[in-house]
Amino acid sequence: MIIVPIQTAQGDYQVMIERGIAARLGEIVRAEFGSPRIMIFTDSTVDELYGRTVQAGLRAANLDVSRFVFPAGEAYKTFRTVESALEILAEERFDRGDLILALGGGVSGDLAGFTASIYRRGIRFIQVPTTLLAAVDSSVGGKTAVDLPQGKNLAGTFWQPSAVYCDPDTFRTLPPQRIADGYAEIIKHGFIADEDYLIHLEKLPCWEDSLETTIERSIRIKAAFVAADTLDRNERRKLNFGHTFGHAIETVTGFAVSHGAAVAIGMVMASRLADRLGIAEVSLTERLEALLRKYGLPTEFAGGGGGSETFARAAANDKKSGAGKITFVLPVRAGEVRLTPFDIADLQKIFALAAE
Ligand SMILES: NC(=O)c1ccc[n+]([C@@H]2O[C@H](COP(=O)([O-])OP(=O)(O)OC[C@H]3O[C@@H](n4cnc5c(N)ncnc54)[C@H](O)[C@@H]3O)[C@@H](O)[C@H]2O)c1
Numbered sequence: 001m002i003i004v005p006i007q008t009a010q011g012d013y014q015v016m017i018e019r020g021i022a023a024r025l026g027e028i029v030r031a032e033f034g035s036p037r038i039m040i041f042t043d044s045t046v047d048e049l050y051g052r053t054v055q056a057g058l059r060a061a062n063l064d065v066s067r068f069v070f071p072a073g074e075a076y077k078t079f080r081t082v083e084s085a086l087e088i089l090a091e092e093r094f095d096r097g098d099l100i101l102a103l104g105g106g107v108s109g110d111l112a113g114f115t116a117s118i119y120r121r122g123i124r125f126i127q128v129p130t131t132l133l134a135a136v137d138s139s140v141g142g143k144t145a146v147d148l149p150q151g152k153n154l155a156g157t158f159w160q161p162s163a164v165y166c167d168p169d170t171f172r173t174l175p176p177q178r179i180a181d182g183y184a185e186i187i188k189h190g191f192i193a194d195e196d197y198l199i200h201l202e203k204l205p206c207w208e209d210s211l212e213t214t215i216e217r218s219i220r221i222k223a224a225f226v227a228a229d230t231l232d233r234n235e236r237r238k239l240n241f242g243h244t245f246g247h248a249i250e251t252v253t254g255f256a257v258s259h260g261a262a263v264a265i266g267m268v269m270a271s272r273l274a275d276r277l278g279i280a281e282v283s284l285t286e287r288l289e290a291l292l293r294k295y296g297l298p299t300e301f302a303g304g305g306g307g308s309e310t311f312a313r314a315a316a317n318d319k320k321s322g323a324g325k326i327t328f329v330l331p332v333r334a335g336e337v338r339l340t341p342f343d344i345a346d347l348q349k350i351f352a353l354a355a356e
């Protein structure tokens with residue numbers, strides 16, 4: 001088992017990575033948490049695949065376990081889903097000693113974490129990520145969220161899980177596009193913080209090779225940013241590399257482009273912008289593009305949704321904007337990025353520059 005310690009301003013916990021751990025959580029949870037009642041919080045697809053197995057494993061340790069299942073998809077990352085879960089928790093008289101278990105991708109994790117953070121003003125929750133993206137990104141760091149009609153992740157809290165149990169065997173049922181989504185964040189981690197890690201990714205023969213090590217190294221990188229700046233005021237914002245452009249692409253295309261693909265294109269745009277501004281090392285963009293292609297990710301926006309004006313408008317509504325400024329994360333060299341604020345008034349020019 002690989003153990004990665006996570007330190008945050010809101011408390012410390014561990015990520016445990018081990019094949020098959022999802023079916024064996026009973027004794028582990030008992031040892032760590034005693035005998036709380038547990039609500040497995042999962043979506044319909046993940047429930048079909050792993051819901052009963054995880055529940056059975058917990059019941060084998062005589063734990064009282066129920067499942068809350070919502071329909072799979074970002075469209076259900078809403079207050080309505082949270083409200084249903086809250087009502088069931090209240091109905092079943094869950095108390096503050098009890099536990100929510102997020103089983104699934106980032107949508108389940110964000111919803112379960114948000115629910116845990118507000119039910120009775122906060123109960124404990126644990127994460128069992130079943131997408132690569134959730135394993136290397138959303139299950140660590142304590143950001144929880146729901147979407148509003150006005151935009152993605154516009155309401156949420158910072159609420160840390162009490163533990164994360166990552167079972168790489170569950171990624172076998174993911175379609176290739178979802179694996180690629182995870183690799184977009186993995187490549188991002190390399191670019192913002194660790195050239196050695198980038199070299200590791202460049203050398204890997206295929207995505208499954210050394211998967212546990214890759215996950216561990218990504219989580220360590222994310223963890224360092226979370227430890228330095230849990231509430232996302234300074235350093236942690238570097239994890240948004242590719243995301244301001246990426247979110248604009250997601251918005252403009254009505255989420256037809258997956259998050260990972262949008263972030264991949266967004267990182268290339270940020271790198272080109274850095275190039276044009278003369279702050280990026282020569283051939284950084286080519287290196288980024290080659291790595292993205294290797295993991296099945298796009299490097300160019302295929303079109304649709306309008307020109308730089310439409311993108312600029314979408315980016316201006318980004319939650320990372322404020323006081324007439326928007327901060328971009330621009331690469332300087334492999335393993336180093338810089339937070340650079342721009343005037344929102346210049347956004348259209350920025351998009352035009354980055355798209356060239
Ligand atoms: N909190 C954070 O720090 C953070 C960070 C990054 C992303 N996010 C959020 O995460 C979400 C994206 O995460 P995601 O891509 O994991 O989305 P997701 O949870 O919707 O999962 C993607 C799809 O894969 C299915 N799935 C999950 N595990 C599976 C498995 N093992 N086999 C087969 N299918 C499986 C799901 O049912 C879903 O249809 C977004 O809402 C994003 O905002 C949050």
Ligand SMILES: [Zn+2]
Pocket residue numbers: 137185243259263
């Ligand atoms: Zn992301």
